[in-house]
Amino acid sequence: MSKVQPRTLSGFMELLPARQVQFDRMVEILRRTYSLYGFTPLDTPLIEASEVLLAKGGGETEKQIYRFMKGDTDLSLRFDLTVPLAKYVAQNYGHLTFPFRRFQIGKVYRGERAQRGRFREFYQADIDVIGDGKLDISNEAEIPSIIYRAFSALGLKRFQIRVNNRKILNGFYAMLGLTEQSGEIMRTVDKLDKIGPDKVKELLVEAGLTQEQAGEILGFTAITGANQEVLTALEGYRGRNEIFDQGLDELTTVTKYLAAFGVPETHFAVDLTIARGLDYYTGTVYETTMLDHPEIGSICSGGRYDNLAEYYTDKQLPGVGISIGLTRLFFVLEDQGYLNDGLNTAPADVLVLPMTEDLSPAIALATQLRQAGIRAQIHAEQKKFKQKISYADKLHIPYVIFLGEDEIQSGTAAVKDLATGEQVKLPPAEAVAHIQAGLDKRNQGTPILDKGE
Amino acid sequence: MSKVQPRTLSGFMELLPARQVQFDRMVEILRRTYSLYGFTPLDTPLIEASEVLLAKGGGETEKQIYRFMKGDTDLSLRFDLTVPLAKYVAQNYGHLTFPFRRFQIGKVYRGERAQRGRFREFYQADIDVIGDGKLDISNEAEIPSIIYRAFSALGLKRFQIRVNNRKILNGFYAMLGLTEQSGEIMRTVDKLDKIGPDKVKELLVEAGLTQEQAGEILGFTAITGANQEVLTALEGYRGRNEIFDQGLDELTTVTKYLAAFGVPETHFAVDLTIARGLDYYTGTVYETTMLDHPEIGSICSGGRYDNLAEYYTDKQLPGVGISIGLTRLFFVLEDQGYLNDGLNTAPADVLVLPMTEDLSPAIALATQLRQAGIRAQIHAEQKKFKQKISYADKLHIPYVIFLGEDEIQSGTAAVKDLATGEQVKLPPAEAVAHIQAGLDKRNQGTPILDKGE
Numbered sequence: 001m002s003k004v005q006p007r008t009l010s011g012f013m014e015l016l017p018a019r020q021v022q023f024d025r026m027v028e029i030l031r032r033t034y035s036l037y038g039f040t041p042l043d044t045p046l047i048e049a050s051e052v053l054l055a056k057g058g059g060e061t062e063k064q065i066y067r068f069m070k071g072d073t074d075l076s077l078r079f080d081l082t083v084p085l086a087k088y089v090a091q092n093y094g095h096l097t098f099p100f101r102r103f104q105i106g107k108v109y110r111g112e113r114a115q116r117g118r119f120r121e122f123y124q125a126d127i128d129v130i131g132d133g134k135l136d137i138s139n140e141a142e143i144p145s146i147i148y149r150a151f152s153a154l155g156l157k158r159f160q161i162r163v164n165n166r167k168i169l170n171g172f173y174a175m176l177g178l179t180e181q182s183g184e185i186m187r188t189v190d191k192l193d194k195i196g197p198d199k200v201k202e203l204l205v206e207a208g209l210t211q212e213q214a215g216e217i218l219g220f221t222a223i224t225g226a227n228q229e230v231l232t233a234l235e236g237y238r239g240r241n242e243i244f245d246q247g248l249d250e251l252t253t254v255t256k257y258l259a260a261f262g263v264p265e266t267h268f269a270v271d272l273t274i275a276r277g278l279d280y281y282t283g284t285v286y287e288t289t290m291l292d293h294p295e296i297g298s299i300c301s302g303g304r305y306d307n308l309a310e311y312y313t314d315k316q317l318p319g320v321g322i323s324i325g326l327t328r329l330f331f332v333l334e335d336q337g338y339l340n341d342g343l344n345t346a347p348a349d350v351l352v353l354p355m356t357e358d359l360s361p362a363i364a365l366a367t368q369l370r371q372a373g374i375r376a377q378i379h380a381e382q383k384k385f386k387q388k389i390s391y392a393d394k395l396h397i398p399y400v401i402f403l404g405e406d407e408i409q410s411g412t413a414a415v416k417d418l419a420t421g422e423q424v425k426l427p428p429a430e431a432v433a434h435i436q437a438g439l440d441k442r443n444q445g446t447p448i449l450d451k452g453e
Numbered sequence: 454m455s456k457v458q459p460r461t462l463s464g465f466m467e468l469l470p471a472r473q474v475q476f477d478r479m480v481e482i483l484r485r486t487y488s489l490y491g492f493t494p495l496d497t498p499l500i501e502a503s504e505v506l507l508a509k510g511g512g513e514t515e516k517q518i519y520r521f522m523k524g525d526t527d528l529s530l531r532f533d534l535t536v537p538l539a540k541y542v543a544q545n546y547g548h549l550t551f552p553f554r555r556f557q558i559g560k561v562y563r564g565e566r567a568q569r570g571r572f573r574e575f576y577q578a579d580i581d582v583i584g585d586g587k588l589d590i591s592n593e594a595e596i597p598s599i600i601y602r603a604f605s606a607l608g609l610k611r612f613q614i615r616v617n618n619r620k621i622l623n624g625f626y627a628m629l630g631l632t633e634q635s636g637e638i639m640r641t642v643d644k645l646d647k648i649g650p651d652k653v654k655e656l657l658v659e660a661g662l663t664q665e666q667a668g669e670i671l672g673f674t675a676i677t678g679a680n681q682e683v684l685t686a687l688e689g690y691r692g693r694n695e696i697f698d699q700g701l702d703e704l705t706t707v708t709k710y711l712a713a714f715g716v717p718e719t720h721f722a723v724d725l726t727i728a729r730g731l732d733y734y735t736g737t738v739y740e741t742t743m744l745d746h747p748e749i750g751s752i753c754s755g756g757r758y759d760n761l762a763e764y765y766t767d768k769q770l771p772g773v774g775i776s777i778g779l780t781r782l783f784f785v786l787e788d789q790g791y792l793n794d795g796l797n798t799a800p801a802d803v804l805v806l807p808m809t810e811d812l813s814p815a816i817a818l819a820t821q822l823r824q825a826g827i828r829a830q831i832h833a834e835q836k837k838f839k840q841k842i843s844y845a846d847k848l849h850i851p852y853v854i855f856l857g858e859d860e861i862q863s864g865t866a867a868v869k870d871l872a873t874g875e876q877v878k879l880p881p882a883e884a885v886a887h888i889q890a891g892l893d894k895r896n897q898g899t900p901i902l903d904k905g906e
Contacts, residue, residue, distance in 0.1 A: 003764065003765055003766060003767070004504060004508035004764055004765055005505075005765075006503065006505060006539075006540040006541075006543040006544040006762070006765040006766070007505060007540075007544065008498060008501075008540075009498060009500060009501065009502055009526075009528075010499075012498040012500065013498075014496075014497055014498060014541065015496070016545060016548055016549075017493045017494075017549070017555070019494070020493070020494055020495055020496060021493065021494065023496070024496075035800075035828050036823040036826070036827075036828050037823065037828070037829070037830065038800050038801035038828055038829060038830030038831070039800060040470045040473070040800035040805075041473055041474065041476075042468075042473055043465075043467075043468070043469070043475050044461075044467055044474070045461060045462060045465040045467060045574050046499065046560065046574065047462060047465065047519075047562075047574065048461075049460065049462055049464065051457060052457055052458075052459060052460060055457035064527075066520070066521075066523055068519075068521030069521070070521075070564055071461075071518055071564070073464075075519075076780055084516070087457075087459040087460075087461075088459075088467065090459040091460065091461065092469060095469055095471070096469075097844060097847045099802055099834060099849050101830065102470070107499065111523055111524070121498050121499065121500065128480075131834070134834065134835070135836065136833045136834045138812055138831065138833040139833075140815075142816075142831070145820070149823070196485075202741040205526075211728050230510065235775060242554055249705070256813075257812060257813065257816055258665065259813075260813040260814075260816035260817045260820065261816055261820055262824075297456070307811045309459070311456065311457055312456055312458070312459040313456060313459070314456070323741055347491050347492060347493035347554055347555075348491035349486075351491075359591055359713070360710060360712075360713040361592075361713075363594075363595075363710055363713035364713045367598070367713065367714055367715045370489040370490065370602070371715075373489070374489075375488050375489050375490070375491055376489070376490070376491060377491030377554065378591065379491065379552075379768060380582070380587045380589045380591040380592075381552060381587065382587065382589065391550060393548050394550045427488075431744065448503075
């Protein structure tokens with residue numbers, strides 16, 4: 001038979017087993033972290049009617065969409081988890097209780113040009129809090145603590161949550177009489193990290209600003225320092241614009257509650273250069289950077305918005321949310337050597353090797369191990385003893401149990417720790433406890449190993 | 454602004470929050486169960502090159518495929534998890550260790566005609582054991598124990614795993630000189646449950662069999678009774694066909710190890726009417742039925758096959774696997790009132806109600822609860838007290854904590870159990886323990902409540 005070459009599409013991450021275990025462990029930690037903050041899981045379809053998914057229409061995104069006909073139906077694959085959320089909330093409004101806090105971890109699709117580290121199918125891990133008409137600022141204050149806890153639980157240490165408030169920016173540009181140009185200005189200022197202040201100033205002047213205006217803007221974005229210093233500097237602008245003052249109040253509140261939320265000062269920075277998705281966000285905005293890898297850009301971003309679902313409903317649904325691009329993050333972590341390969345990635349904790357023809361005792365022992373929550377595999381293939389040990393070695397299975405006539409007669413099991421070579425003969429119940437204790441030790445640690453501090 | 458009607462495509466399951474929690478709990482139990490047997494998780498792309506996915510080609514499936522062009526690339530959405538596994542194993546053969554045991558729980562797509570209880574996007578929860586060249590029969594014997602443990606862990610009681618062996622069927626038809634017609638015969642016999650023996654006999658004769666042959670076949674499929682009785686009856690055919698004898702040996706082995714694997718006789722039946730996917734399976738085949746809902750058909754099926762990846766590689770890769778159609782199962786369970794609504798589906802365990810303007814103490818308390826693993830939400834919206842309690846009620850959040858000046862001064866928290874109305878004032882650490890004990894009680898139980906027994 002002629003064969004088809006098996007291959008995976010470029011831009012689609014498909015992991016080998018040990019890596020998949022590492023990825024899944026990260027997903028599990030994010031699920032748990034999000035749950036701790038009272039977010040409920042959602043799972044929306046990957047396919048939506050194009051008319052619904054693209055209600056907002058236009059823009060760069062549309063070109064990247066996987067869109068196709070099935071029969072007479074115009075379908076699209078979701079390109080983020082926010083639009084499906086908007087649809088869900090508008091559609092199920094009467095069945096939901098607000099504030100509605102949901103998390104969703106799922107795949108999204110964008111037909112970007114394939115290049116290293118860019119994915120066409122990738123996981124996003126999102127949370128959003130949606131209010132009905134109103135939403136208290138304390139929700140915006142809570143977000144940094146969720147980001148902090150999530151990345152800390154993953155094992156990341158050297159990261160920083162950078163926060164700004166769109167009202168401060170809008171108010172500031174209003175002071176300068178530059179409200180109409182503010183969108184374009186912010187897009188330019190957004191390039192500060194990449195092209196530097198001189199080039200930004202040049203671009204601003206080219207765009208029609210006076211030298212003085214451009215200078216004011218750069219002076220403003222140059223306000224840096226400890227959070228309290230930045231807030232104090234911002235107080236100097238107070239009283240000149242209502243929106244600005246409101247934004248400053250919000251930023252002050254967000255900063256004030258950090259300590260109670262358990263976020264250390266070291267991991268949080270008020271950063272006036274951050275604007276994010278210009279039209280959508282209306283209050284606090286967030287970015288998160290790896291201090292040792294600024295080139296990666298933000299690994300967790302989001303912000304406050306006033307209208308989640310305006311394309312679907314007249315209801316005012318303000319919210320705040322963040323998103324982690326998990327597939328790209330995982331790629332970067334692997335690429336930069338951050339993955340903790342010391343954590344158990346074996347498919348089983350114990351490999352049971354029956355040494356008798358009748359497998360019943362080995363099966364009964366494996367059943368007992370499984371009932372105790374220990375992952376057990378029976379290796380009953382017609383292979384040489386050495387090959388079976390090599391099987392456990394290759395998969396990094398921590399324990400092997402030999403069960404021969406001797407052990408069966410004496411009601412014991414010979415348990416070998418493959419890392420230390422230590423072997424003990426124990427009655428099954430004690431073997432379970434012995435292995436469980438060893439596993440508890442081995443399973444400690446985080447999926448990310450961040451050596452820096 | 455004119456609005457787009459938010460809607461979800463028909464045939465796509467999208468759950469309300471409490472139901473989603475129930476669904477996710479079932480997924481989690483399946484993950485854990487599969488892991489206990491040494492299966493490693495895989496996650497393959499939802500999109501594959503059509504050429505690769507449809508290498509086998511033809512058949513009913515192809516019409517149902519979601520297939521489309523993106524630029525110049527011919528793409529298809531996966532319609533099961535087996536073909537992607539075959540691709541994965543062929544492609545990564547050199548990186549895998551055999552027997553390779555993997556589980557995958559993921560969505561697949563089939564553009565079936567939409568009707569109640571039929572889904573176009575649905576989860577499959579699969580396991581497969583793949584051997585390199587050979588695979589021991591003990592793997593086939595283990596499968597019923599995985600099915601038994603999985604459904605038992607979900608809470609299902611009245612189900613039966615029905616097992617047959619394709620070699621017994623093939624051998625039997627060879628004895629009758631009906632090897633060439635066996636495919637068609639088995640398709641007809643497969644209808645026994647639906648149309649009854651008389652109609653089946655009629656169809657067989659119409660298809661050209663003699664009355665005697667048809668009678669022999671019905672006599673064979675009528676062999677029922679306790680497993681040992683069936684095996685004994687089958688022994689009566691031994692010695693007439695080599696394949697038959699081999700199949701009988703295998704079936705005997707599978708049955709022999711049931712007790713050691715912890716599968717009670719009540720939940721396992723040798724059933725000679727089961728054939729399954731005629732071309733693919735070559736040994737043991739499995740179906741699982743709900744005893745009180747036979748009309749649903751099999752809720753977990755699979756079997757032994759000789760060649761996983763013959764379209765991609767010359768390597769002989771025999772395997773055995775089963776699949777649970779999770780979305781359809783969930784639909785049926787909900788429809789038939791099997792879901793345990795007593796299990797906690799709230800997004801949070803505790804709703805913290807700050808009664809002071811400064812939220813710091815409430816935030817600090819919520820932080821402490823979360824550090825103890827308790828899911829906590831702070832309700833700081835500008836709402837009346839009664840509305841906040843009603844929020845907790847509607848979401849079935851089990852505990853509310855009031856934190857007013859009194860409590861802050863005295864270093865306590867007022868914890869109210871919303872189910873009993875009981876309210877206690879406790880220092881934070883004791884409040885944590887109090888809540889944890891209550892939750893442990895509440896979180897006992899299985900997602901499925903099967904009253905029958």
